[in-house]
Amino acid sequence: MEYRQLGSTGLRVSRLGFGCIKFAQCKEPDVTAALHRALDLGVNFFDTARAYGTSEEMIGRALAQRRSEYVLATKSHGRSAAALTADLETSLRNLQTDYVDILFLHTVSDAETYEQVMGPGGGYEAAAKAKEQGKVAHIGVSIHRDLATMRRAIESGAFAVLMAAYSVIDQEGAGALLPLAARHGVGTVIMKPLSGGQLVSPPGPGGLPLSPDPVVTGVLRWILSNPAVDSVIPGMVSAQQVEDNVAAAERGPLAADERAELIAIVADLKKSYRYGQTCLRCGYCQPCPNGINIPAIFQAADEAREYPDNLKHMGRELYAAQERTAADCEECGRCMERCPAKLDIPRRLREAAQLFAG
Numbered sequence: 001m002e003y004r005q006l007g008s009t010g011l012r013v014s015r016l017g018f019g020c021i022k023f024a025q026c027k028e029p030d031v032t033a034a035l036h037r038a039l040d041l042g043v044n045f046f047d048t049a050r051a052y053g054t055s056e057e058m059i060g061r062a063l064a065q066r067r068s069e070y071v072l073a074t075k076s077h078g079r080s081a082a083a084l085t086a087d088l089e090t091s092l093r094n095l096q097t098d099y100v101d102i103l104f105l106h107t108v109s110d111a112e113t114y115e116q117v118m119g120p121g122g123g124y125e126a127a128a129k130a131k132e133q134g135k136v137a138h139i140g141v142s143i144h145r146d147l148a149t150m151r152r153a154i155e156s157g158a159f160a161v162l163m164a165a166y167s168v169i170d171q172e173g174a175g176a177l178l179p180l181a182a183r184h185g186v187g188t189v190i191m192k193p194l195s196g197g198q199l200v201s202p203p204g205p206g207g208l209p210l211s212p213d214p215v216v217t218g219v220l221r222w223i224l225s226n227p228a229v230d231s232v233i234p235g236m237v238s239a240q241q242v243e244d245n246v247a248a249a250e251r252g253p254l255a256a257d258e259r260a261e262l263i264a265i266v267a268d269l270k271k272s273y274r275y276g277q278t279c280l281r282c283g284y285c286q287p288c289p290n291g292i293n294i295p296a297i298f299q300a301a302d303e304a305r306e307y308p309d310n311l312k313h314m315g316r317e318l319y320a321a322q323e324r325t326a327a328d329c330e331e332c333g334r335c336m337e338r339c340p341a342k343l344d345i346p347r348r349l350r351e352a353a354q355l356f357a358g
């Protein structure tokens, strides 16, 4: 495994990190096995968030005894000092630790939010105090889409680490700012490398995911070929995925012909991954007061529309398994306020309801 200095933090992180965003949808023994397998194979950077359901608790239960072996990051959506402090205390309790290596201010993706968290009584103030108290070693920021805010955060000197989305089809344009971050000594962590699990090959025989998946392998190697990237954190949920992704990271940068081949394969998938077009399954929109599992319904619709004909039934079955369907949406709009992709969720639910009607 290759390791990098994470900006100027002094932290040494594996270039393949572990995104823990999907744990809440998984069986805990699988998660525990994946976490230990990762550590055993040299992955030493684990990223979670208060917003990731039971992810922090699962990490705490699985890895508390090995705390000295890994770099741990969590995130808070707390915009005020009080909210961030409360989040951090919960995170530390869940993670069974007395400090995190990085606390990210989560999804600071527009100027208004940036000013709120950086202003008097804002979340940054509490993060800085927690740093003085030794509960946080470094403060980071995760930002979607808004390149002006990203530039401002990098140049502010306030943040040690930037988390941004970047992939083969550059979803948000952050690739242009990664070298600037590197020049400012700001560590770079790449989230959503597989667009929330969509940038993958179609399922193989029996509807099972390919292992290893050449698209996933290629995309991870493509991202790690960029010298301005310190670490990439695909979401992983099984020891097998960990092994496949470690093997991918250890193959090193893509050669020119491999790069061309990957681009051709991705183009052949005929998908568009831009924010605002596709659900990334992040789950930030949950919970819906009407009990709708929004990412599951969007996944069902994507599968029913885009899978090969012999596999479209998977989407229909996933939709049929939902207790509350798209038709239960009352268009209150609460989910849209939390969606980093700024999707028009009620409209998309109406479209899904039509797709599956009858």
Ligand code: SF4
Pocket (backbone or CB within 6 Å): 287, 288, 289, 290, 291, 292, 294, 328, 329, 330, 331, 332, 333, 334, 335, 336, 345, 346, 349
């Ligand atoms: S707009 Fe619909 S899906 Fe979104 S929170 Fe409200 S009821 Fe739930």
Ligand code: SF4
Pocket (backbone or CB within 6 Å): 278, 279, 280, 281, 282, 283, 284, 285, 286, 294, 295, 298, 338, 339, 340, 341, 342, 343, 345
């Ligand atoms: S609808 Fe938006 S918030 Fe919900 S899972 Fe999809 S991208 Fe995430």
